[in-house]
Amino acid sequence: MKYLSFAILVTFLIYSQACKDDDSDCMELIWYQDADSDGLGNPAVSLSDCEQPQGYVSNNSDTDDSGIISASRTPESAFDDFNDEAVVVSFDGNEITIESNGLPNHTSPYWDSSSDMYIDPVVAVSGQMSPGTIRSGSYSLTVPAAPVKASTPSSTGLGAIGIAVTGVPIFNDEEGPNIALSAQVASGFDYAGGHMGPTGYHYHLESSDVSENTLLSHNDHELVGILQDGFLIYGRKCSSTNDYPTDLDASGGHTSSTHHSGDDQFYHYHIINEFYLDNRILLFGVDLQGTPNAFAR
Ligand SMILES: [Zn+2]
Ligand SMILES: [Zn+2]
DSSP, rough: OHHHHHHHHHHHHHHHHHHHHHHTTOOOOOEEOTTOOSSSEEEEEEESSSSSTTTTTTTOOOSSSTTTSSOOOOGGGGGSSSOOTTEEEEETEEEEEEEOOOHHHHHOOTSTTTTBBOOSSSOOOOOGSSSSSOOOEEEEEEESSSSOOEEEEOOOSOOOOEETTSHHHHHHEEEETTTTOHHHTTTTTTTTTTEETEEEEEOOOOOOOTTTTSSSSSSSSSSEEEEEEEEEESSSSSTTTTOOSOOOOSSEEEEETTTTTTOOOEEEEOOSSSOSTTTTOBBSSSOOOOOOOEEEO
């Protein structure tokens, strides 16, 4: 009996050694939990695995994995770019509130003809312009001062998904509930990429390169606005490289510095450098990587 036990043990040892040989090209590494998705792992929570598990990173230098301190704060100087006649920005510790009356500081054929901001259409096709004239509205958005990426992206809905530097709400690629923009509707957009809707004047597209356009981002690295998850959106180029970024995620986002942040890196979006309808470029028609905050009207 004793001899049999020994034989079983020897067999087991040979078997386990064989197993180990089979797995010899798998090298286990230690992975640290990254609960706040900032790329830094929590040294207190680790496991070993041959492949990187979801939610884990090889870095172990996160001193606070809850997401508040390790996340990058949105550079406050970015808000100096907002139209201060329409937009009031309040900083309250961990939150930023952006309130706007929605009135742009640029000319448009959508202003009432009595307004000194009214111009005849230069980009919009008169017969395709949507009815109504620009009027005062009320948009209020409160976002975290240090927004973080959510575990899953969120789709955007109809209505305001952000506020542009001019104070005008940013819309996505929908013109009605689950109705995509059409080339016909877009032909009524002004040079700012905006038009009227039931809730007021709003932008869908990047602005056009016309001489009347003196302040909106067109094919450059200027700030476009802030989206409802609290991340800033810039033009098609990034000031960190002075070129079109090549490391964007599916939402047009990446982590880098901008001209507002010095050397500090933070996550932000760019207008994706792709044509949407003919030669028009959408401001934002993809998913949000952060958690959307609701607009208070
Ligand atoms: Zn619209
Ligand atoms: Zn960038």
